[in-house]
Amino acid sequence: MLRETVRVQYRHAPGANFADLDAVLASAPGRPSLPVRLTLELFGRCHEQLGDPGPVVVWDPCCGTGQLLTTLGLLRRDEVAALVGSDADPEPLALAARNLALLTPGGAEARAAELDALAWQHGKPGYSDAAAAARRLDPAREGPPSEVTVADAFDPAATGGIVARHRPMVVLADLPYGRQTNWAGRAAAPQPDAPAGDPGPHDGAAPDDGAASEAGEPSPEVSFVSALARVLDPAAVIAVVAQTRKVTLPPGTTALERLRVGHRAAAIVRAGDVAI
Numbered sequence: 001m002l003r004e005t006v007r008v009q010y011r012h013a014p015g016a017n018f019a020d021l022d023a024v025l026a027s028a029p030g031r032p033s034l035p036v037r038l039t040l041e042l043f044g045r046c047h048e049q050l051g052d053p054g055p056v057v058v059w060d061p062c063c064g065t066g067q068l069l070t071t072l073g074l075l076r077r078d079e080v081a082a083l084v085g086s087d088a089d090p091e092p093l094a095l096a097a098r099n100l101a102l103l104t105p106g107g108a109e110a111r112a113a114e115l116d117a118l119a120w121q122h123g124k125p126g127y128s129d130a131a132a133a134a135r136r137l138d139p140a141r142e143g144p145p146s147e148v149t150v151a152d153a154f155d156p157a158a159t160g161g162i163v164a165r166h167r168p169m170v171v172l173a174d175l176p177y178g179r180q181t182n183w184a185g186r187a188a189a190p191q192p193d194a195p196a197g198d199p200g201p202h203d204g205a206a207p208d209d210g211a212a213s214e215a216g217e218p219s220p221e222v223s224f225v226s227a228l229a230r231v232l233d234p235a236a237v238i239a240v241v242a243q244t245r246k247v248t249l250p251p252g253t254t255a256l257e258r259l260r261v262g263h264r265a266a267a268i269v270r271a272g273d274v275a276i
């Protein structure tokens with residue numbers, strides 16, 4: 001069955017105002033993050049695709065500054081058992097750890113104090129507003145445990161280790177856009193072990209179109225989904241977002257859902273459905 005790409009209807013995040021959270025999360029120039037509302041929607045859909053799983057471990061294999069994970073830890077804490085972030089680039093991981101510290105006792109107050117100090121230092125009322133927003137983040141409730149680590153998403157030894165330790169059932173990844181962030185690690189080089197055009201096994205359903213890249217080389221997003229599917233529990237659900245018209249999946253793979261959101265597209269796929 002061909003999976004149509006549909007414009008997103010926000011079933012899991014009906015409200016659109018997440019200004020408090022946006023103000024509190026630490027970011028850095030050239031470190032884009034997924035909008036909060038889209039993060040909640042994709043997580044809600046993945047969780048739904050798992051049936052009624054209870055709290056799940058969520059892994060972001062391109063976690064950057066950890067905003068996606070922190071958002072889920074703060075706003076979906078009852079559905080999240082633990083948060084795991086990894087990135088090929090070690091640089092943003094210090095910021096990721098700072099953001100995830102918002103989930104620990106006293107974390108929101110510490111961030112508020114930091115923002116108060118910035119307001120005093122720079123005389124900018126925006127920092128005071130952000131400090132007030134941090135104090136509204138329900139600091140009394142501890143969030144799920146979290147861990148961030150350096151790992152190339154294309155390195156099976158690294159990703160296999162993460163999966164063995166944490167057993168993630170939801171994977172959410174905001175892929176490098178090629179403008180502010182680029183693919184690194186093995187993805188930056190040609191992928192010799194992922195032959196283009198190999199249809200692979202599938203479940204009898206017609207695969208989504210757009211599966212092979214125009215140049216005949218598997219695109220990084222195809223290689224990325226294959227690499228994750230090789231190490232994940234087959235029941236795990238992967239959501240990938242890219243700034244593109246349509247996320248390309250490995251040939252022979254049918255998505256559970258496909259969505260369009262502005263200049264982004266997302267695909268949700270079950271690891272066991274990925275033709276590898």
Ligand SMILES: C[S@@+](CC[C@H](N)C(=O)[O-])C[C@H]1O[C@@H](n2cnc3c(N)ncnc32)[C@H](O)[C@@H]1O
Pocket residue numbers: 031032033034060061062063064065066067068069086087088089092151152153154173174175176177181182183184185186187
């Ligand atoms: C669009 S950003 C992700 C933003 C992040 N999800 C957040 O919430 O802030 C893409 C990230 O992918 C990372 N990346 C690039 N190549 C990678 C690879 N081979 N393995 C893992 N991460 C990679 C980049 O370093 C960058 O941090």
